[in-house]
Structure formats: C-alpha cells, structure tokens
Amino acid sequence: GDSVTQMEGPVTLSEEAFLTINCTYTATGYPSLFWYVQYPGEGLQLLLKATKADDKGSNKGFEATYRKETTSFHLEKGSVQVSDSAVYFCALIFNTGKLIFGQGTTLQVKP
Amino acid sequence: EAEVAQSPRYKITEKSQAVAFWCDPISGHATLYWYRQILGQGPELLVQFQDESVVDDSQLPKDRFSAERLKGVDSTLKIQPAELGDSAMYLCASTASEGGETQYFGPGTRLLVL
Helix, strand or coil: CCEEEECCCCEEEECCCCEEECEEEECCCCCEEEEEEECCCCCEEEEEEECCCCCEEEECCEEEECECCCCECCEEECCCCHHHCEEEEEEEECCCCCEEECCCEEEEEEC | CCCCEEECCEEEECCCCCEEEEEECCCCCCEEEEEEECCCCCCEEEEEEECCEEEECCCCCCCCEEEECCCCCCEEEEECCCCHHHCEEEEEEEECCCCCCCCEECCCEEEEEC
C-alpha cells in the first residue's frame, strides 16, 4: 500500500547548521506531497507542499523538491534556528483527500 | 485568520468510561477529518466527512468509536468504552473541498486513559 518513510530522529544540530530530513514514499500513482510541522503541544501546521514532479515547495527558508525518479521529498534548510525545533512530518495525498503521514522526525536545535 | 477549533484540549479518563471530543472546522469547509496520533507516530485517519456524510471510516474501530456531523458543520467523536490503548492525540482537520487541497489542523485533544 501507499506509505511514507522518514529518517529516524532525533536530529540534533547547532544553530545556523544545514538541515536535511529525508523522506521517501511508495505510491501507486502521483500524489501531492507535503511537509507539516508540529510544535510542542500543538496541532500540525502546513510547512510546504508540491503537487507534481519537479515542483519545489518553499516556506520560511525551508525547501523540498518532488523527485519522481527517486520517490523522494527531502526537506532542507540552509541555516536552522532554535525556533525551528519541532517534529516534522512528511505526508502524501491522493484525490481521495486521505493524508498518509510518515512517523515524524524530531529536530532539536541548540544555541 | 480562521482556525479549526477543538475541545477539550486535554482529557483524563478511566478505562471503560465514555469520552467525547468536539471539532468546529473553518467556516465553509465541507470536508472534515478526524485523525489519531499515538505518541511518537504520525497521525492516522479515523474518519472523513463530506458535509454530513461519511466518506471513509475504514480505520475507525466501530465497536467503540463513533463519529457524527449532523448538520455538516461541527463534529463529535465519541469513544465508549475507553481503553488504555486509546491514549493519544486526536486531531481534527478540514478542507474547503475533497481531494488534494491543504488540510488545516486544529490544536488537538490529548487523551489519557488510566
């Protein structure tokens, strides 16, 4: 079935370091892809999305490119801040509207 | 900015008791979702509504869980009787229409079953 796999966490970085969180998916068709972020005690917020192959989603310095050939949607940021500490979820969706999430990756940024 | 509202934010109950969670989606959003998020995992869909109709409840444990959206606006998710394994975050989300659009999430209800 359709699924999303993310790199294991926690990821611990120093402030201003480069961030990569890997995400790969298995799907029978061509889904839209999302990154959601969850801050402690809160619900999920959409971070960025891409709806077709080679699209690049970007927001708040984060970027991810929809790679159909490698079925990946890796999240990157050039310089992380302490305020970026959160749990990041990769997800896919088809036109049924059902979101399928990865297990989440915890990011800890130290000053 | 319009938001999805959920209540209560936290609920502690004893096993075998009944609990209910409420969600009010963004005004005008026809599609409503309930997800369950076990600690350390990603959310999993329990039920999806389009207006007042259930579109997908294949993952809803129907022996103890029920969900309704009587007037196609707000929704209630009920568990009766609660079990220890039901301890989780229950998230509600909504979209303006079915399929492919961004889902907006509420803050969630954190349930602890003792």
